[in-house]
Amino acid sequence: MPDEFTFLTDLRAITTHPAAAGLADDTAQLEVAAGTLILTSDTMVESVHYRPHDPPGSVGWRLAAVNLSDLAAKGATPLACLLNYSLSGNAAWDRAFLDGLNQALTAYAMPLIGGDTVAMPAGAPRSLTLTAIGTAPTKVPLRSCAQPGDTLWVTGTIGGAAFGADGQPRDLARYLHPVPRVAEGQALAPLATAMMDISDGLLIDAQRLAAASDIAIHIDLDVIPLALPGPVLDAACAGDDYELLFTLPEGVTPPVAATRIGTASPGNGLTLTANGTPVPLPARLGYRHG
Amino acid sequence: MPDEFTFLTDLRAITTHPAAAGLADDTAQLEVAAGTLILTSDTMVESVHYRPHDPPGSVGWRLAAVNLSDLAAKGATPLACLLNYSLSGNAAWDRAFLDGLNQALTAYAMPLIGGDTVAMPAGAPRSLTLTAIGTAPTKVPLRSCAQPGDTLWVTGTIGGAAFGADGQPRDLARYLHPVPRVAEGQALAPLATAMMDISDGLLIDAQRLAAASDIAIHIDLDVIPLALPGPVLDAACAGDDYELLFTLPEGVTPPVAATRIGTASPGNGLTLTANGTPVPLPARLGYRHG
Incomplete structure (x- = not known):
């Protein structure tokens, strides 16, 4: 499946983290210190979470941004992420998506270390998932702990x-x-x-x-x-x-x-x-x- | 969206891990010891990775099994997982899927601690992602280290x-x-x-x-x-x-x-x-x- 190979080559070009070797090995490895990890995962579906005509670079950026925003709400420091990508059948779209994603991952120092790439049946909407991992701060703010008088x-x-x-x-x-x-x-x-x-x-x-x-x-x-x-x-x-x-x-x-x-x-x-x-x-x- | 609420209620019923509180909070927390984590994520697309008429309980089991198999290949011990689920518009299917998933998660002690639930456009194939996290053994076997004479x-x-x-x-x-x-x-x-x-x-x-x-x-x-x-x-x-x-x-x-x-x-x-x-x-x- 040439699309997949091209995409994986492009993908590897943006993954400079050592754990990205996992992209060829089905799994990724991540060294962690003892403590609390914050995990979040968001899926964006074409025509549901973004418009089909939105620029693919924006879709890539936004997929990273929505996950980074979830980490931000916990005061977490981005550590790594995994991408589950449905090939679009459009190599230029895929490449521009990765460029936008990479801009966000670079800006926020969240290396891509693994994930999965799948083909979709013809005509099916793209479904794109990013799973982000961050290290928690000493005190993790929840949405459930507001106090009267705050x-x-x-x-x-x-x-x-x-x-x-x-x-x-x-x-x-x-x-x-x-x-x-x-x-x-x-x-x-x-x-x-x-x-x-x-x-x-x-x-x-x-x-x-x-x-x-x-x-x-x-x-x-x-x-x-x-x-x-x-x-x-x-x-x-x-x-x-x-x-x-x-x-x-x-x-x-x-x-x-x-x-x-x-x-x-x-x-x-x-x-x-x-x-x-x-x-x-x-x-x-x-x-x-x- | 009643489907989503029903699904989330069913989902919470199978998540007894404390971190599953994250299902209501967009993020999950996971306590980890210092060391190496193994991360893997597999997406299964209807009509690509399973047959549309396959029993939904089997689809749930297999989604867990393919990820657990990736952990197994690294000698990892399952720690937790996140589910990205596209609502099928069929509550009975969703429930049976979760039952099958839960059987595997229970059998292999891999609690579900978070994820995302999305609606799909009408007629779109289901796209189901599970991200599994395991703790690595002291020595992680890679596919790249076979030696002549082995x-x-x-x-x-x-x-x-x-x-x-x-x-x-x-x-x-x-x-x-x-x-x-x-x-x-x-x-x-x-x-x-x-x-x-x-x-x-x-x-x-x-x-x-x-x-x-x-x-x-x-x-x-x-x-x-x-x-x-x-x-x-x-x-x-x-x-x-x-x-x-x-x-x-x-x-x-x-x-x-x-x-x-x-x-x-x-x-x-x-x-x-x-x-x-x-x-x-x-x-x-x-x-x-x-």
Whole structure:
């Protein structure tokens, strides 16, 4: 299968880690110190998690970025990853995908050490999986440990990767090349009582954090940092931001650029205000993909 | 998406490992001792790696078994795994798949600690990935370290999972429920100079071992242990055996049931004899799937 050999040759060209010898040996070896590993795995399916016409380099970058964002939410340091790739039958697409993937793996020092390459039946959508391994910080922030009295914060800005009324991403660069907050996550891990990344939308993810922590969360819509001018609820219910949402004990200031957007209190559920007035929750708080 | 919630509930029911809390938290945590991990990941695609009408419990078992077989080839001890699952739109199929997967994970003490669940576009084939993590033995046998003068051995019998002239597996139970040689791999690792599992066919995998080790391998077709009576070349070129192929220094006897089928010598390539007479290599030595 020439496609596979070409792809594996390209793949090996981006794997400089000694363990990448495993690509020819069905398995990879990884030396680890005693401690806690953080493991995460995300699958992106064509037409579900990305648009068929998205540039393949962006698909490669995003596959790395979504996994790196999961590591970031735990304050983990990227260690290595494995790629499960469905050959597209389009060698140029495969090569551009690998280029984009490699840019992210290089930028975040997460070597590719193994995985699998499969052919798909003709016409089947691509299904791409990356499994990322990181070393945990001393204290791993979970989404379930926010405390009443905590303050709620978010890094960066919200809603840039959202799709506008024209059906296009409002900020195309942000959609195509999300930036995982790895360094920020590492700096926040020792301080945050709870942390998660925002992948499906600020409000739906805040609701998940509240439910996991068994607390109430209140968000002031007026202070949500918007990526672009526009309706705040549209931005707060849009996915693909890959910012970090976290809680800190009252009085603690985050060591990275972040905006205080709310508070945690006894109770449960998510409440919103704008201009000091309660705002009902939208029917749809974010993106629920499979 | 009710399918996903049902599936995740079923999934959590089979995950008793503490780290499985990660299924709700996008990431999993794994405590490890200092040392070497063995990582492997296999993707099985409907209509490529299994037949659409295969029982879903068998598909779940086989997905675990092919990964466990890769760990076995390194003498590794299963530690944990992650599942990337494409919802089938058929809750009964999903549940039966999980039952079969769980049987294998339980039998081989490899807890499921995380992964991802995705929806597929309507009509798309299922794509199922399992990533397995094991702890390496003190000496990890590679496929690249066979030495001239070594003897060549295989566990179990060959050709049972092959498809017969009627288009059906010759030994259906063997095809549906391959048995990964985990204990045998652990026993062999300290002694074997090279080891790999036979997934694509005895001859193609022996050729790969010869190429990786830069040696010549000779196999005596008369002594290959056949699962069922029939032409030896058919069996030796058939896939899905999941037996271990390994080399030992001359004079060393394997500590597990195995058959001596050949020798390694200086040079390169694979040669065959039957009744003491050279046999040309078949045009197709095994199964090359993507």
